[in-house]
Amino acid sequence: MKCRLSTEIYPLDAIINACYAFIDRAYISLDTNNTTNSIEVAIKSKARLSAKQKKTLVDDFKNELLHSALRYQISKNNKKIREYIIGRALYNPALSAAAAPENDDKMNYLEDPLGIAIPWEKKYGKKKKCASKV
C-alpha cells in the first residue's frame, strides 16, 4: 500500500513521526518525488490482513499523520515560550540570586532571633489547670 503525501501540507518531521508510530504494525519505507514535492510512504503490514483491514491500517496511518502534524505545529508555535521557561529555570543567575537569602555568609546560625529553638512550654508556659471543677 502506498500513500503520497504533499510536503506542503505535512511537514517531513510529522511524516517521520507518524511512520515511527506504525513500525510495530507495519514495515514502512519512504521515498521522495521531487517533481510533485511529495513523499511516498510504502506501508507493508507485518501480519496477513484482509483488504478491509489493510484499508483500516492506511486510514489509521492518515489519522496518526494528522495527529503528528498538529503536535508538530503546536511544538513549533510554543518553541519560544518553552525555551524561555527552561532558560529561566536553569540558566538565569539573577533568579538564583533572588531566591537565595541576603547576607547569607554573615548569618550566624547559633542566634535564634525568632525563638524557633525554644520549646513551646518554655516559651508560653504550661497551661494553668482550671480552678473551678464542676
Added chain:
Amino acid sequence: MGKKRNALLRFDSALYPAKALKKAIRAYSELGDFKLTKVGRYFCVEINNIAPSQQTVISDEFKNYCLGTLL
C-alpha cells in the same frame, strides 16, 4: 542450506542521511554482510550472506530500523 543471498535496498538520500544508515548497518552487522554505496540520489544497501528464510524479514526490519534512526 546456502547462506549467500543478496538483497538490495534503496534509500533516498534526501530523507535518509548516511549517518543514520551507517548506524543501522552497525546494528545489523551480525546478521549478514552489509555494503553501503551511493548511486545518484539514492543510497544503496546491499545485504549478503543472510539466511534465505530470513531475507525478507531482515530487509524489512532493517528498513524500519533506518526509519527509527531518523528521529
